[in-house]
Amino acid sequence: MAKGQIVAGCLAPHPPHLVYADNPPQNEAYSEGGWETLRWGYQRLARKLKDIDYDAIVIFTPHWQTYIGTHFLGLPEFKSKSVDPVFPNLFRYNYDLQVDVELSEAMREAASEEGIITKMMRNPDFRVDYGTITSCHLLNPKWDKPIVTISSNRNAHYYSPEVMIEQATALGRACAKAIEESGKRVVLVASHSLSHRHFVEEAPLPEDMSKEHIYNHSQYVWDMKIVEMIRDGKSREVIDIMPEFTEQTIAETEGGGLIWMLGAMGFPDFPAEIYGYQSVIGTGNVIACWDPNDDTREYVL
Amino acid sequence: MSETNESEILFGIYCPPHPQPLLSPEASEGYSNLRTAYDECRNRIEESEADIIIVYSTTWPSIIGHQIQALEKAVWTHVDDDFHYLGSMPYEFHMDTQFAHSMKENCQKRGLEARTVEYEGFPIDTGSVVALQLLNPDNRIPTCILSSNMYSNRSETIVLGKAVRDTLAQQNKKAVVVVVSSLSNRMFTEHIDPKEDRIHSQKDDDWNRKILEFFDDGRLEDLSQLSRDIHGQIRVQKVVAYKPAWWLAATMGQHNNYDGEVLAYEALHGSGGAVITLTPSSGSVGDKEFDEDDVEFYRGDRNVLDKGMLE
Numbered sequence: 001m002a003k004g005q006i007v008a009g010c011l012a013p014h015p016p017h018l019v020y021a022d023n024p025p026q027n028e029a030y031s032e033g034g035w036e037t038l039r040w041g042y043q044r045l046a047r048k049l050k051d052i053d054y055d056a057i058v059i060f061t062p063h064w065q066t067y068i069g070t071h072f073l074g075l076p077e078f079k080s081k082s083v084d085p086v087f088p089n090l091f092r093y094n095y096d097l098q099v100d101v102e103l104s105e106a107m108r109e110a111a112s113e114e115g116i117i118t119k120m121m122r123n124p125d126f127r128v129d130y131g132t133i134t135s136c137h138l139l140n141p142k143w144d145k146p147i148v149t150i151s152s153n154r155n156a157h158y159y160s161p162e163v164m165i166e167q168a169t170a171l172g173r174a175c176a177k178a179i180e181e182s183g184k185r186v187v188l189v190a191s192h193s194l195s196h197r198h199f200v201e202e203a204p205l206p207e208d209m210s211k212e213h214i215y216n217h218s219q220y221v222w223d224m225k226i227v228e229m230i231r232d233g234k235s236r237e238v239i240d241i242m243p244e245f246t247e248q249t250i251a252e253t254e255g256g257g258l259i260w261m262l263g264a265m266g267f268p269d270f271p272a273e274i275y276g277y278q279s280v281i282g283t284g285n286v287i288a289c290w291d292p293n294d295d296t297r298e299y300v301l
Numbered sequence: 302m303s304e305t306n307e308s309e310i311l312f313g314i315y316c317p318p319h320p321q322p323l324l325s326p327e328a329s330e331g332y333s334n335l336r337t338a339y340d341e342c343r344n345r346i347e348e349s350e351a352d353i354i355i356v357y358s359t360t361w362p363s364i365i366g367h368q369i370q371a372l373e374k375a376v377w378t379h380v381d382d383d384f385h386y387l388g389s390m391p392y393e394f395h396m397d398t399q400f401a402h403s404m405k406e407n408c409q410k411r412g413l414e415a416r417t418v419e420y421e422g423f424p425i426d427t428g429s430v431v432a433l434q435l436l437n438p439d440n441r442i443p444t445c446i447l448s449s450n451m452y453s454n455r456s457e458t459i460v461l462g463k464a465v466r467d468t469l470a471q472q473n474k475k476a477v478v479v480v481v482s483s484l485s486n487r488m489f490t491e492h493i494d495p496k497e498d499r500i501h502s503q504k505d506d507d508w509n510r511k512i513l514e515f516f517d518d519g520r521l522e523d524l525s526q527l528s529r530d531i532h533g534q535i536r537v538q539k540v541v542a543y544k545p546a547w548w549l550a551a552t553m554g555q556h557n558n559y560d561g562e563v564l565a566y567e568a569l570h571g572s573g574g575a576v577i578t579l580t581p582s583s584g585s586v587g588d589k590e591f592d593e594d595d596v597e598f599y600r601g602d603r604n605v606l607d608k609g610m611l612e
C-alpha cells in the first residue's frame with residue numbers, strides 16, 4: 001500500500017453568510033447575494049480541489065466545542081438540518097453527509113497514543129456543527145467525498161494559548177501519522193476566521209454590502225500581518241505570534257484549527273495560496289490553501 | 302393593564318446546565334441529589350400560580366444582541382457536544398409567543414438590540430433543555446428562553462433583566478424565573494467515573510460554599526455586586542463576565558429581601574452544580590456597599606477615545 005498523504009491544507013472560514021449568499025437548494029433562507037470576494041475565492045479553490053485526487057476531507061471546527069478531550073465523528077452517515085444558533089435567519093441547511101469512520105478511528109487512536117484525551121462520537125441524533133457544514137459546502141458543494149470532523153478542545157480557555165498550541169500541534173502530528181498509515185489522500189481543513197470581533201447589530205438586509213466593513217482598523221492590520229506571513233511561507237512564525245494575535249483580535253484561531261493543520265503538514269515553509277480576504281459582519285476572513293506539490297502550487301492573488 | 306404595574310415574580314431558581322441529572326441521575330449519589338432537587342422545584346412550580354417560566358441560559362450565547370425564543374412549539378432531539386454518550390434529549394417546549402414579542406419591544410425601548418427567533422429546528426442549548434425538561438416536563442406552563450450575549454457586560458445584562466420586569470408588568474403575568482448556570486465551571490478534562498466526581502479544586506469548592514451562604518441568606522443583590530470577583534476566581538474565562546446574578550437580581554429586584562434555599566450542591570464532572578430557590582420576602586440582611594451604578598437604559602459602548610480627544 002502506498003503511503004497516505006496530505007494533498008492540501010485549506011484555511012476555510014465558515015461565516016454562514018457565505019452559504020446564505022449562494023442560495024443553494026439545501027438552505028431554507030433566501031438572499032440577494034453578497035460577500036463575492038470570499039465566495040468567488042471559494043469557488044476558485046473548489047475548482048482546484050476538483051482537480052486533485054483525494055479520498056476524504058478532515059476538518060477541525062471551532063463550533064463543536066468540547067472540554068473533555070478531543071472528539072471525532074464516529075458514524076458513517078449524518079443527515080439532519082443545521083440551524084445556526086447565532087444567525088438562524090441566514091442558515092437552516094439540510095445536510096446529508098458521509099463520514100470516513102475508518103480514518104476517524106485511526107486518527108483518534110493515533111491521538112490517544114500522543115497522550116491526548118479522545119472520544120468517538122457515536123450518537124446518531126448528533127447534529128453536525130455549522131462550521132463543518134459551511135466550510136465543506138463551499139469547498140465541495142457536491143458533497144461527494146466523505147469527511148471527518150474533529151472537535152476543538154477548549155484548552156486555551158482552560159489553560160493557556162501556549163498549552164493549546166502544544167496540544168493542537170500534537171494532534172496534528174497524530175493525524176498526519178494516521179493518514180500516512182491509512183494509505184489515503186486527504187485534504188485538511190481548518191475552519192475559521194482570523195480576527196473575530198462581530199458587530200452586535202445586523203443590517204435589515206444582511207447582504208447589503210454598503211454596510212459591510214471590518215470591525216476596526218486594528219483587526220485589519222493584524223489580519224494583514226498574518227496573511228503576509230503565510231504568503232511568505234513563515235508558518236512557524238505565525239504560530240509564534242498566534243497567542244498575541246488571538247488576544248488582540250479575539251481571533252477564531254483560539255480553537256486551534258490553523259495550528260493543528262500547519263502542525264500536521266510539518267509547518268510548511270512554502271507560500272500559501274491566497275484566494276481572498278473580506279469582512280463578514282465585522283470579522284476578518286481569509287481563504288488560503290497550502291499545496292505541498294511544487295508543480296501545482298499557484299500564485300493566485 | 303398599565304405599564305406601571307409591579308411585576309410579580311413568585312420565585313427564582315438557579316440550576317446547573319449539564320445533562321447528568323436528566324440523563325444519568327442514577328450514576329452517582331450527587332447526580333441523584335441534584336435530580337431530587339430539580340423534582341422539588343418542579344413540584345413547587347406546579348403548586349404555584351405561575352403563568353410563565355422565564356429562562357436565562359448561560360449556554361445559549363448570542364452575538365446579534367439578545368435573542369428570545371419565540372417558536373410556539375419547539376420540537377427537536379438535542380445531543381450535547383461533550384456528553385453525547387449519555388444519550389439524546391428529545392424535547393417539545395411551548396413558548397409564550399406573546400411574551401416573547403413584547404419582550405423584544407421592551408428590550409428595544411431600553412436601548413438593547415434584541416430579536417425573536419422562530420425557526421423549526423433551532424438548536425436550543427443543553428442548559429435550557431435540561432432545565433425545562435426537568436422543571437416543566439408536561440409544558441403545563443408556557444416558557445420563554447433568553448440568550449446571553451457574548452459581548453454584553455453588566456449594564457446590558459441589568460437592563461435585560463429590567464425589560465423582563467417591564468414585560469411581566471405589562472402583561473400582568475406571574476413568573477418563575479430560572480437561571481441556568483454552574484457556580485464554578487471548571488470541569489475535569491478527562492472522562493471520569495461518576496462515582497468519583499468531585500469539585501475540581503478546593504478553591505472552587507470554598508468559593509462555591511461562600512456563594513451558597515449568600516444565596517441561603519437571600520443576599521441576591523450582594524451576589525450581583527460580587528459578580529466580577531466570582532468571575533475572576535472560579536469561572537473559566539470563556540466569556541467577558543459572570544452574568545447570572547446580575548440578570549437574576551435585575552429581574553427579581555435588586556435587593557437582599559429573599560428567602561433562599563439551597564436544595565442541592567454537587568459536583569458535575571468537576572463543576573459546581575447547585576439547585577437553589579429564592580423567594581421574595583421582607584427584611585434585608587445586606588451589608589455590602591452597592592458600589593456600581595444602577596442602569597435603566599443601555600447606551601451602547603461609550604466611545605471613550607473620541608470623548609477624550611482634544612477638539
Ligand SMILES: [Fe+2]
Nearest residue numbers: 014062131252
Ligand atoms: Fe465561527
